[in-house]
Amino acid sequence: MRTDTIAAIATGMSSAGIGIVRISGSQAFEVADRIFRDKRERPRRLSQEKDRRVYYGYIFDGDEKIDEVLVLTMRGPHSYTAEDTVEINCHGGILVVRKILETVIRNGARTAEPGEFTKRAFLNGRIDLAQAEAVADVIQASNDYALKSSLSQLGGSVSKKIRELRQKILYEIAYIESALDDPEHISLDGYGERLEQVLLPVIHEVQRLLDSSDNGRVMREGIKTVILGKPNVGKSSLMNLLLGQERAIVTEIAGTTRDTLEEHMSLSGISLQVVDTAGIHSTDDLVERIGVERAIRAAQEADLIIYVADGSRPLDEEDMRIIDLIQEKKAIVLMNKTDLPQEADLALLERLSGKRVLLVSAKEEQGLDALEQEIKQLFYNGDLSFNDQVYITNVRHKEALEHALSSLLLVKNSIEQGMPEDFYSIDLTDAYEELGRIIGESVGDDVVNEIFSQFCMGK
Numbered sequence: 001m002r003t004d005t006i007a008a009i010a011t012g013m014s015s016a017g018i019g020i021v022r023i024s025g026s027q028a029f030e031v032a033d034r035i036f037r038d039k040r041e042r043p044r045r046l047s048q049e050k051d052r053r054v055y056y057g058y059i060f061d062g063d064e065k066i067d068e069v070l071v072l073t074m075r076g077p078h079s080y081t082a083e084d085t086v087e088i089n090c091h092g093g094i095l096v097v098r099k100i101l102e103t104v105i106r107n108g109a110r111t112a113e114p115g116e117f118t119k120r121a122f123l124n125g126r127i128d129l130a131q132a133e134a135v136a137d138v139i140q141a142s143n144d145y146a147l148k149s150s151l152s153q154l155g156g157s158v159s160k161k162i163r164e165l166r167q168k169i170l171y172e173i174a175y176i177e178s179a180l181d182d183p184e185h186i187s188l189d190g191y192g193e194r195l196e197q198v199l200l201p202v203i204h205e206v207q208r209l210l211d212s213s214d215n216g217r218v219m220r221e222g223i224k225t226v227i228l229g230k231p232n233v234g235k236s237s238l239m240n241l242l243l244g245q246e247r248a249i250v251t252e253i254a255g256t257t258r259d260t261l262e263e264h265m266s267l268s269g270i271s272l273q274v275v276d277t278a279g280i281h282s283t284d285d286l287v288e289r290i291g292v293e294r295a296i297r298a299a300q301e302a303d304l305i306i307y308v309a310d311g312s313r314p315l316d317e318e319d320m321r322i323i324d325l326i327q328e329k330k331a332i333v334l335m336n337k338t339d340l341p342q343e344a345d346l347a348l349l350e351r352l353s354g355k356r357v358l359l360v361s362a363k364e365e366q367g368l369d370a371l372e373q374e375i376k377q378l379f380y381n382g383d384l385s386f387n388d389q390v391y392i393t394n395v396r397h398k399e400a401l402e403h404a405l406s407s408l409l410l411v412k413n414s415i416e417q418g419m420p421e422d423f424y425s426i427d428l429t430d431a432y433e434e435l436g437r438i439i440g441e442s443v444g445d446d447v448v449n450e451i452f453s454q455f456c457m458g459k
Contacts, residue, residue: 003025003026003083004025004026004027004109004110005023005024005025005026005027005028005031005108005109005110006023006024006025006109006110006111006112006113006116006117006120007021007022007023007024007031007101007104007105007109007110007111007112008021008022008101008111008112008116008117008457008458009021009022009097009098009101009457009458010022010087010117010458010459011092011097011458013094013097014094015092015093015094016092017091017092018089018090018091018092019089019090019091019092019093019096019097019100020087020088020089020090020458021087021088021090021097021100021101021104022085022086022087022088022112022117022458023085023086023087023088023104023109024079024080024081024083024084024085024086024112024117024120025083025084025109026083026084027084027108027109028083028084028085028086028109029046029047029073029084029086030047030108031086031104031107031108031109032046032047032071032073032086032088033045033046033047034107034108035059035060035061035103035104035107036055036057036058036059036060036069036071037057037058037059037060038055038056038057038058039056039057039058041057041058041060041065044057046071046073046086049073051073051074051075051078052073052074052075052078053072053073054070054071054072055070055071055073056069056070056071057069057071059088059090059100059103060103061099061102061103061106066090066096066099066100066103067090067091067096067099067100068090068091069088069089069090069100070088070089071086071087071088071089072086072087072089073085073086074086074087076124077124077126080117080118080121080126081117081120081121081124081126082120082121082124082125082126083120083124088100088104112457112458113452113453114452114453114454114455114456114457114459115136115451115452115453115454115455115456115459116452117458117459118132118135118136118452118455118459119132119448119452119455122440122448122452128156128159128439128440128441129438129439129440129443129448129451130153130158130159130162130394130397130438130439130440131153131154131156131159132440132451132452133153133394133396133451134150134151134153134154134158135154135455135459136454136455136456136459137149137150137153137154137220137393137394138150138151138154139456139459141220142222142264142266142271143219143222143266143270143271145219145270145271146219146220146271146393149216149219149220149391149393150220150393152390152391153393157390158390158392158397158438159438159439161205161209161390162435162438162439163439165202165205165206165435166432166435166436168198168202169202169428169431169432169435170432172195172198172199172424172428173425173428173429173432175191176188176191176421176422176424176425176428177425179191179421180421180422180425188421191421192415192418192421192424193415195411195415195424196412196415199408199411199412199415200412202408203405203408203409203412206401206404206405206408207405209390209392209401210392210398210401210402210405212390212391212392213391213392213393213397213398213401216391216392216393216394217393217395219271219391219393220393221271221273222264222271222272222273223270223271223272223273223303223304223375223379224273224275224301224302224303224304225272225273225274225275225302225303225304225305225306226275226277226295226298226299226302226304226305226306227239227274227275227276227277227305227306227308228277228280228295228299228305228306228307228308228322228325228326229279229280229307229308229309229310229322229336230279230280230309230310230316230318230319230322231278231279232279232310233279233308233309233310233336233337234308234310234336234337234362234363235276235277235279235308236261236276237336237362237363238306238308238334238336238360238362239261239263239274239276240362241362241365241368242265242267242272242274242368243263243265243274261275261276262274262275262276263276267368267372267375270372270375270376270379272375275298275302277291277294277295277298277299278291278292278294278295279292279295280292280295280296280318280321280322280325296325299325299326299329302329303330303379304329304330304331304332304375304378304379305325305326305329305330305331305332306331306332306334306371307322307323307326307331307332307333307334307353308334308336309333309334309335309336309344309349309357310336310337310344311335311336311337311338311340311342311343311344311346311359312337312340312341312342312343312344313343313344314343314344314345315344315345315348315349319349320352323352323353326353326355327354330378330379331353331355332355332358332371332374332375332378333349333350333353333355333356333357333358334357334358334359334360334367334371335349335357335358335359335360336360336361336362337361337362337363338359338360338361338366338367339361339363339364339366356374358370358371358374396437396438396451397438400434400435400437400438401434401435401438403430403431403434404430404431404434404435405431407427407428407430407431407434408427408428408431410427411423411424411427411428411431414427
């Protein structure tokens, strides 16, 4: 691990009220001493001042005054990186922030790599790898659910659960190894049955964490939502209503939408990647046929399908085709155009689709509240609680859990087949190490470097 002193701009590179230049490392205070002067513009040695204080003064590059600043000092291990840290709060102009960073670099620091401050926090043991990844997730959170989940993980919710599981597995590994080394004093008679009773709750918990990953993914990335329906049923009008702007072209001419149109939106804190599609229908027009094929492909890849039926027209063969498409998917059925005289058979649509049909009018902007509640019910069981429930939102964590579960199931199979106890130990150790990858206790430097290279500068 490199322990030299690093520095970077910790705020966004745009004009703002303030900008922050962060310095961390063994020489952080010495670097600050060389460039900081007090309110009377006299040199002031922050390295000899009290810790965890804010000091007012100026940053100088030689004899040139750069800016009026507030400087925050934090000695390790009581800092973000667990190293000596100085943060310079200056005016938020792009030029002045850059000049202060350049001055810091000329006086003994080097430019930090992306994510290097958080990487040092991890390597210095202040946070584990799962918590470090949660830092990036907090920054990138695009909706309320993603933010709450990321903050929960930053607080150690995932790490705590993983450590509990590893501790149970480690005890059994140690017991087997001790018994094999000292069979005269430690008996393995009937051990397989006892181990299975310990193992089953662990397997159940790992499976539960894996099951949460679907909800975790949509929390983080948003729900990929495809709007399906026949031509001219109001799909584009619904999309415009959801977005709150005229994004899709709406006309009375059937087939106006010929290709997929994708937009990101937030519906009361729920993040949706909404895809408007061409109307599903039989056509000899080559361009329209390609649009229909893309619509079907998008539906197959979707997390959620919103099927829009036209309440002012009877159901027909094209509606039956769409109903077949949504049978194996999470889907919400909307009966649109309820402001017009109704011709569609509502009871038939509910029976064939197997889903409750929501009545909406995109033109009159009615029915969105019911749609929002239905989405929450489908994906979040109506609401989310972060007090006890742990959600897996990270693909790397999911892969490690899958490998751990596979190893635990091998142990269970070995018990059922009456295999020798050393077979248990091998697979238990594999599961222990896979779970350790999540919190960074069984992970290579290349993986660590890859994770932190994806962080923003200054974090």
